[in-house]
Amino acid sequence: xxxxxxxxxxxxxxxxxxxxAQPTYPAxxxxxxxxxxxxxxxxxxxxxxxxxxTRRMGQTFFVDNRPGASTxxxxxxxxxxxxxxxxxxxxxQTTFATVPSxxxxxxxxxxRDFEPVSLLxxxxxxxxVHPSLPVRTVKELIAMAKAQPGKILYASASVGSGSxxxxxxxxxxxxxxxxxxxxxxxxxxxxxxxxxxxSLMFSTTSSVHTQVVAGKLRAVAITAAQRHIxxxxxxxxxxxxxxxxxxxWIAMHxxxxxxxxxxxxxxxxxxxxxxxxxxxxxxxxxxxxxxxxTPQQLTARIHSELARFGKLVKAIGLKDEGA
Numbered sequence: 351x352x353x354x355x356x357x358x359x360x361x362x363x364x365x366x367x368x369x370x371a372q373p374t375y376p377a378x379x380x381x382x383x384x385x386x387x388x389x390x391x392x393x394x395x396x397x398x399x400x401x402x403x404t405r406r407m408g409q410t411f412f413v414d415n416r417p418g419a420s421t422x423x424x425x426x427x428x429x430x431x432x433x434x435x436x437x438x439x440x441x442x443q444t445t446f447a448t449v450p451s452x453x454x455x456x457x458x459x460x461x462r463d464f465e466p467v468s469l470l471x472x473x474x475x476x477x478x479v480h481p482s483l484p485v486r487t488v489k490e491l492i493a494m495a496k497a498q499p500g501k502i503l504y505a506s507a508s509v510g511s512g513s514x515x516x517x518x519x520x521x522x523x524x525x526x527x528x529x530x531x532x533x534x535x536x537x538x539x540x541x542x543x544x545x546x547x548x549s550l551m552f553s554t555t556s557s558v559h560t561q562v563v564a565g566k567l568r569a570v571a572i573t574a575a576q577r578h579i580x581x582x583x584x585x586x587x588x589x590x591x592x593x594x595x596x597x598x599w600i601a602m603h604x605x606x607x608x609x610x611x612x613x614x615x616x617x618x619x620x621x622x623x624x625x626x627x628x629x630x631x632x633x634x635x636x637x638x639x640x641x642x643x644t645p646q647q648l649t650a651r652i653h654s655e656l657a658r659f660g661k662l663v664k665a666i667g668l669k670d671e672g673a
Contacts, residue, residue: 375435375612376409382438383431385424385445387417389537390507391554394636395471395600396440402623403616411438417535420508421445422456429463433605435612439464442512442600447655449510451663460652464603467613468620469643469651471633472599474574475516475552476559477587478567483549488571488590491550495526502528505539505548513539513552515662516573516596520552522666523591543567554598555581555637573597580637601648617645 384396400411416424425445431437446460485491495502506514509532521528531548533539536557543551544566561567571587572578573596587594604613623629624640633640
């Protein structure tokens with residue numbers, strides 16, 4: 351009896367398995383590209399998720415910060431990376447909705463170049479000011495900006511970022527004028543705000559929560575529909591401007607054509623992570639609400655927000671100011 355025949359048949363059968371079947375994934379280190387420098391909200395979430403995936407999946411997930419060009423540098427790198435499951439992308443609506451609504455040409459397509467994995471977190475913004483700015487309420491801020499048009503310098507994480515567009519929305523709704531100073535990430539913007547080089551910023555809660563608690567920055571208001579449980583003394587913008595409500599979301603994607611079994615396994619892991627009590631409390635302390643989604647729900651969110659921000663950019667006449 352020739353024992354080599356069954357072995358050859360078995361090897362042939364294994365070779366015939368679909369290329370997408372990766373039962374041992376992950377079998378090596380996984381890179382998680384974050385299109386911002388260390389210290390900002392996206393970086394905090396990217397590192398938290400990478401740490402949890404490392405713990406749960408038995409391989410190292412490490413964050414690779416690639417800031418610049420309003421997140422386009424990191425987004426292009428992620429989009430052009432091998433679709434093998436070992437290159438992931440953690441970014442916000444800035445990359446997938448606001449920047450594409452503002453810029454006519456980008457080196458990536460927010461829909462065609464990526465496979466959605468899951469939503470990771472949602473958080474509101476805080477209007478924060480340097481302590482030297484003599485305003486403590488939204489009403490006082492509006493009054494000062496109207497009295498001194500163009501004198502207040504406001505920072506943003508980048509051109510087209512949420513911190514940029516939402517400040518412009520606030521300006522349009524209140525009829526005030528403030529001068530925009532864009533940065534390459536919320537980390538550098540917050541640093542200059544603390545230093546007094548700029549006076550104000552619409553910042554994600556995670557980026558400034560510690561500085562607000564320490565008194566290095568003053569929070570004027572929060573953009574959530576209701577006051578946040580971790581900062582209950584800070585009023586909402588809507589208490590002065592009814593209906594003004596905005597939030598930032600952060601999600602995980604992979605390059606287009608990443609095997610479905612890989613994205614499904616990652617999605618299952620993210621769902622488990624975001625449902626864990628310890629992790630949810632960790633996120634809450636940073637101003638986040640941990641929240642997962644299906645890939646289909648994430649796709650629907652991106653399409654909806656592309657339409658929303660496209661309409662906003664057109665309505666306020668915002669033009670691309672460059673990277």
